[in-house]
Every structure is written in C-alpha cells, then in structure tokens.
Amino acid sequence: MLGWALTFLAIALIAALFGFGGIAGASAGIAQILFFVFLVLFAIALISRAVRGKPPV
Structure with missing residues (x-):
C-alpha cells in the first residue's frame, strides 16, 4: 500500500512539473x-501484535 502511495505521489509530481494541475x-x-490507510493498518497491526504478547521485531 505504501508503494502505491509513493507511485501516485510520483505521478502527481511529474504531472505538476508538466502543468497538468487536475x-x-x-x-x-x-x-x-x-498513505493514511497505510498508517491506520500499520497501527492496527502493531497494536494487535502487542496485545497477543509478541514483542515487535
């Protein structure tokens, strides 16, 4: 998911460079x-792992 967010960010930067504002x-x-969906899912994964008693790696 983070990879897709970075891909769309790169597309946005290239489009802005060439003047395609929309x-x-x-x-x-x-x-x-x-990116925000990634952050939420990452936080949920960390919390669920901590609740199960496994320390973060």
Missing part, C-alpha cells in the same frame, strides 16, 4: 488517502 491534484489526493 491530474496532479487527483493523484496527490489518492496518494494522501492511501
């Missing part, structure tokens, strides 16, 4: 949503 804005929005 595509850049949409790609940046998608990248932001994917």
Whole structure:
C-alpha cells in the first residue's frame, strides 16, 4: 500500500512539473488517502501484535 502511495505521489509530481494541475491534484489526493490507510493498518497491526504478547521485531 505504501508503494502505491509513493507511485501516485510520483505521478502527481511529474504531472505538476508538466502543468497538468487536475491530474496532479487527483493523484496527490489518492496518494494522501492511501498513505493514511497505510498508517491506520500499520497501527492496527502493531497494536494487535502487542496485545497477543509478541514483542515487535
């Protein structure tokens, strides 16, 4: 998921460089949503692992 967020961020930066504002804005929005979903899932995974008693690696 983090890889997809970085991919959309790169698309947004390239589109902004060439002046495609609509595509850049949409790609940046998608990248932001994917990044926050990644953070939430990562936090849930850490909490569930801690509750089960396994220390983080």
